[in-house]
Amino acid sequence: MKRVLVLAAMTLGACEAPSEPRDAGADAPFASTTYYGEVRPILATHCEGCHVEGGIAPIPLDSYAAALPLAGRIAEVTRARTMPPFLADNEGGCNTYRDARWLSETEIATLESWARGGALEGDPGTPPPEPRELPHLHGDVRTLDIGVAYTPSTERPDDYRCFLVEPPATEDLYYVTGFDVHPGNARIAHHVIVFHPANDEAIAEARALEAMDETPGYECFGAAGVRAAAVAAWAPGGGATFFPDGTGVQLRGGRPLIVQMHYNTLASDGAPDRTRVDLEVATAGVSPGRFLPLADLALTLPARMEEVGWETTLRVADYTMVRTPFRVRGVFPHMHTLGRSLEIEVERADGSRSCLVDVPRWDFDWQMLYFYEGEGIEVRPDEPITIRCTYDTRTRDMETRWGEGTQDEMCVAGLFVTL
Numbered sequence: 001m002k003r004v005l006v007l008a009a010m011t012l013g014a015c016e017a018p019s020e021p022r023d024a025g026a027d028a029p030f031a032s033t034t035y036y037g038e039v040r041p042i043l044a045t046h047c048e049g050c051h052v053e054g055g056i057a058p059i060p061l062d063s064y065a066a067a068l069p070l071a072g073r074i075a076e077v078t079r080a081r082t083m084p085p086f087l088a089d090n091e092g093g094c095n096t097y098r099d100a101r102w103l104s105e106t107e108i109a110t111l112e113s114w115a116r117g118g119a120l121e122g123d124p125g126t127p128p129p130e131p132r133e134l135p136h137l138h139g140d141v142r143t144l145d146i147g148v149a150y151t152p153s154t155e156r157p158d159d160y161r162c163f164l165v166e167p168p169a170t171e172d173l174y175y176v177t178g179f180d181v182h183p184g185n186a187r188i189a190h191h192v193i194v195f196h197p198a199n200d201e202a203i204a205e206a207r208a209l210e211a212m213d214e215t216p217g218y219e220c221f222g223a224a225g226v227r228a229a230a231v232a233a234w235a236p237g238g239g240a241t242f243f244p245d246g247t248g249v250q251l252r253g254g255r256p257l258i259v260q261m262h263y264n265t266l267a268s269d270g271a272p273d274r275t276r277v278d279l280e281v282a283t284a285g286v287s288p289g290r291f292l293p294l295a296d297l298a299l300t301l302p303a304r305m306e307e308v309g310w311e312t313t314l315r316v317a318d319y320t321m322v323r324t325p326f327r328v329r330g331v332f333p334h335m336h337t338l339g340r341s342l343e344i345e346v347e348r349a350d351g352s353r354s355c356l357v358d359v360p361r362w363d364f365d366w367q368m369l370y371f372y373e374g375e376g377i378e379v380r381p382d383e384p385i386t387i388r389c390t391y392d393t394r395t396r397d398m399e400t401r402w403g404e405g406t407q408d409e410m411c412v413a414g415l416f417v418t419l
């Protein structure tokens, strides 16, 4: 294992996206862009999954009256690509992703020209855009139920809770081919991660944590608090997620799962939550996929640095039983709140590099699984894979180390692979 602590700002050549012309569509006369004409269809497709009354976003954007005072801000956040939330760069320099929440340059330019042209209304008689059909699960769907109506503590803005739930299958082995989450209280359910405990010991530890905690479930921040692998990650606004065609994550039947809830209580109406997680399950006819971890537990970050990097190079053959080439189909990147960027690349025998993921602006609040469009990327188990993370540690007085706590950090990814 090779590891490097990088103190200076890094130049990240291989994963940089090609710079596209920034003004595509900008010559259109501003005054011709109207809410009902061009803007409403963009907001309906890309924003209203969250920006509706009762949704996770604090402000609705589903009417002219609601969008008008925010026209300038909408143009800014879409240009900065902080909205819609999608952390992996989807420009094409380092892959493109399935179901990417990604605005085209033209759409961004349209929102800008609307703002600059005075955020005109246009014709309210324009027929509304077709409602967006959200993907949904089919076949054998099994439900994980956290079992209680939980009211998060509003003393803190964020409450992270883990719930041990009944096994969804009794078969020896089964595959999760897709998942969907139905929040009990959509105002506060910010993200959900489902974990598969590594063994009986991990299950016993999770039970003990639950028993010790006075409120339902147990507190957990960076992961499940016990040895467990993430199998599903959900953020609001999208409908069902499917593993790439014909693949599924292989799990052991009879084993309870752990559902981690991240509640953001800023918009809480005080109502409890009982979130339901649906798993689409199959027991045969699936091409087995699994998550290979890329992690370096030695991570140590000096305090008070505006930008500090950590980089590790690993070979899958060195720490797994995988001996044959595998195909990376997707990535689950993960850091905590100091994280700023994350990149992964593979070094090929001929010296060339393949970029697996480029997350230029990490945001702990938006943890998602990113599946590639297309067939994925073949990697040999002896090829060096480098994961690079950067952090801003200015808020810390002491060294920050690897760990699951709120004061700890991580630089880790799960590669979703098929063998």
Ligand code: HEC
Binding pocket: 042, 043, 046, 047, 048, 049, 050, 051, 056, 057, 058, 070, 073, 074, 077, 078, 083, 084, 085, 101, 235, 236, 237, 365
């Ligand atoms: C997946 C859910 C989701 C989607 C989709 C989404 N937003 Fe947001 N948006 C949020 C949340 C949640 C916040 C509150 C701040 C935060 O948590 O980042 C927010 C905040 C904002 C803000 C206020 C932020 C600020 O700093 O002023 C604006 C403006 C905004 N979104 C615009 C948009 C636009 C425009 C779109 C579509 C192009 C969009 N959002 C799509 C969830 C979403």
